[in-house]
Amino acid sequence: MSDTLVYLYAVGRAALRTVVPAGLxxxxxxxxxxxxxxxxxxxxxxVDALGFGAEALRRNLDDLSWLAATAxxxxxxxxxxxxxxxxxxxxxxxxxxxxxxxRAMLHExxxxxxxxxxxxxxxxxxGVKAFTATDPDxxxxxxxxxxxLRPGAAYLQRKREVRDRTSRLRAEVHDAVEDLxxxxxxxxxxxxxxxxxxxxxxxxxPNLVLNAAYLVEQATSSAFTSAVDGWRSPYLQVELTxxxxxxxxxxxxxx
Amino acid sequence: xxxxxxxxxxxxxxxxxxxxxxxxxxxILERVLDKGIVIVGDVRVNLLDIELLTIKIRLLVASVxxxxxxxxxxxxxxxxLSKGSRELAEENRQLLERIRAxxxxxxxxxxxxxxxxxxxxxxxxxxDE
Numbered sequence: 001m002s003d004t005l006v007y008l009y010a011v012g013r014a015a016l017r018t019v020v021p022a023g024l025x026x027x028x029x030x031x032x033x034x035x036x037x038x039x040x041x042x043x044x045x046x047v048d049a050l051g052f053g054a055e056a057l058r059r060n061l062d063d064l065s066w067l068a069a070t071a072x073x074x075x076x077x078x079x080x081x082x083x084x085x086x087x088x089x090x091x092x093x094x095x096x097x098x099x100x101x102x103r104a105m106l107h108e109x110x111x112x113x114x115x116x117x118x119x120x121x122x123x124x125x126x127g128v129k130a131f132t133a134t135d136p137d138x139x140x141x142x143x144x145x146x147x148x149l150r151p152g153a154a155y156l157q158r159k160r161e162v163r164d165r166t167s168r169l170r171a172e173v174h175d176a177v178e179d180l181x182x183x184x185x186x187x188x189x190x191x192x193x194x195x196x197x198x199x200x201x202x203x204x205x206p207n208l209v210l211n212a213a214y215l216v217e218q219a220t221s222s223a224f225t226s227a228v229d230g231w232r233s234p235y236l237q238v239e240l241t242x243x244x245x246x247x248x249x250x251x252x253x254x255x
Numbered sequence: 256x257x258x259x260x261x262x263x264x265x266x267x268x269x270x271x272x273x274x275x276x277x278x279x280x281x282x283i284l285e286r287v288l289d290k291g292i293v294i295v296g297d298v299r300v301n302l303l304d305i306e307l308l309t310i311k312i313r314l315l316v317a318s319v320x321x322x323x324x325x326x327x328x329x330x331x332x333x334x335x336l337s338k339g340s341r342e343l344a345e346e347n348r349q350l351l352e353r354i355r356a357x358x359x360x361x362x363x364x365x366x367x368x369x370x371x372x373x374x375x376x377x378x379x380x381x382x383d384e
Contacts, residue, residue, distance in 0.1 A: 005297075005298065008294070008296070011292070052298060053298060054298050054299060057298055067284075068280060068284075071280070071283050071284050071287045071288070072280070072283060074287050075283045075286070075287055088291075088292055089286075089287075089290075089291040089292070090291050090292045090293075090294060091287065091288070091290070091291040091292060091293050091294075092287040092288055092291070093298075094294050094296045095296045095297065095298035096296045096297045096298075097297040097298075101297055105294065105296075109294075116292075127282065241279070241282050244286065247286040247287070247290040247291050248286070248290045250290070250291055250292045251292065252292055
């Protein structure tokens with residue numbers, strides 16, 4: 001029989017042993033279990049070395065359909081457990097050779113994990129994206145001024161007006177984004193703004209102007225979502241996703 | 256917080272907890288590939304590989320998302336479509352290159368047009384001098 005590897009979805013307190021739903025399945029349909037080491041537990045399932053050994057994993061990560069399916073399974077396991085007990089999600093593809101190695105890792109990082117878990121306890125992540133409602137480069141179609149000028153001068157003036165209007169609009173959009181982020185950040189415990197990458201690389205629409213995550217107290221999450229829903233700006237369209245397990249705030253601060 | 260009737264993963268959650276559904280593939284990938292705790296397990300995967308991959312898949316997902324709303328099963332259960340996804344990514348890349356080339360050509364033509372305009376008023380040719 002080939003080696004059995006252990007795939008990790010998330011780490012939480014030992015109490016999660018009692019909350020992993022019976023019948024919850026993970027990658028390749030394997031049963032999900034809690035692997036306890038003192039005060040911590042990892043949410044794991046067994047995976048085949050044929051799919052998750054070093055070579056196989058590298059190869060599989062390049063297979064987009066494999067990746068999409070694995071990502072969905074990873075997320076659904078994280079989500080199912082997180083809705084019952086706070087857990088810190090791990091990045092996709094964390095694999096150990098056996099249960100003992102997982103326990104050793106949990107022991108070694110116990111303090112950092114416990115600190116993280118108390119930071120995220122009772123809190124949810126919400127994703128907010130904002131898009132410009134209008135394309136700032138669009139040329140206005142009606143022009144009142146400049147009709148009495150000669151064609152060349154009128155052309156230049158129109159150019160200038162478009163340029164001024166575009167930069168004004170950019171400034172308005174910028175201010176609206178800062179306003180929105182400030183309002184949301186004050187009703188959240190923590191926030192993270194993501195760098196807006198070149199849309200050709202990120203796959204985001206070119207009019208994406210804010211991509212941020214907010215860690216929100218569960219008790220106040222309805223206030224947060226109403227703040228997003230109720231936020232009105234002529235310049236922005238706002239999109240909300242969540243609640244998510246705190247993916248964006250799960251970072252270990254090792255001593 | 257034991258929300259009863261937690262659905263089996265992979266299946267839709269009928270009347271799930273409050274809040275919008277968060278099952279968009281692009282949003283999930285953004286989180287499980289870019290975020291979450293990074294621990295180097297026993298099986299080492301080069302994170303740089305994952306970053307490159309993220310870019311590839313984002314290109315793919317963006318194009319597919321725009322073309323039509325994908326159902327959850329689109330990727331997982333249709334081998335012919337998921338096999339084609341790699342080609343789609345490549346095609347996507349080629350199309351982006353073509354657009355860039357066309358834009359550059361159009362821009363060049365525009366600026367050439369601007370230079371030609373003043374000349375049209377002048378007499379053509381220099382033979383009379």
